[in-house]
Amino acid sequence: xxxxxxxxxxxxxxxxxxxxxxxxxxxxxxxxxxxxxxxxxxxxxxxxxxxxxxxxxxxxxxxxxxxxxxxxxxxxxxxxxxxxxxxxxxxxxxxxxxxxxxxxxxxxxxxxxxxxxxxxx
Numbered sequence: 001x002x003x004x005x006x007x008x009x010x011x012x013x014x015x016x017x018x019x020x021x022x023x024x025x026x027x028x029x030x031x032x033x034x035x036x037x038x039x040x041x042x043x044x045x046x047x048x049x050x051x052x053x054x055x056x057x058x059x060x061x062x063x064x065x066x067x068x069x070x071x072x073x074x075x076x077x078x079x080x081x082x083x084x085x086x087x088x089x090x091x092x093x094x095x096x097x098x099x100x101x102x103x104x105x106x107x108x109x110x111x112x113x114x115x116x117x118x119x120x121x
Contacts, residue, residue, distance in 0.1 A: 029092055036096030039070045044104030067101060 043066045051059030074093050 032090065032092035033096040034093075036074055036093035036098075037100045039074065040097045040100035040104060043067055043070055044101060044107075047104070048107075063101070063105070067097075070097060 043063060046066060047059045047062040050062040071094060074090075074097055076090075
């Protein structure tokens with residue numbers, strides 16, 4: 001999935017076929033993914049802590065409430081209309097948040113939540 005996100009960002013944000021433009025697009029992708037991945041780690045850690053204290057229902061509640069709040073903040077990245085590539089690059093942080101959140105849901109401990117974010121970016 002990360003490879004397809006990289007390819008999308010490299011094609012969408014490169015105005016030319018120059019190698020420097022492609023490298024800059026890759027750096028932009030990594031920069032756009034970090035806020036989403038780190039926000040997902042925070043939400044996942046809080047959800048796992050709530051799950052240990054209150055069970056599965058508490059974990060689900062924390063994930064749903066904080067997930068919506070974080071996505072509302074990350075949606076600010078997507079409102080750019082000019083140049084047209086800003087929308088696609090802002091989408092990367094939302095996708096990174098979703099991928100890391102889904103992965104964090106399946107792990108057993110809070111310490112394992114931080115590993116997918118390091119692998120993602």
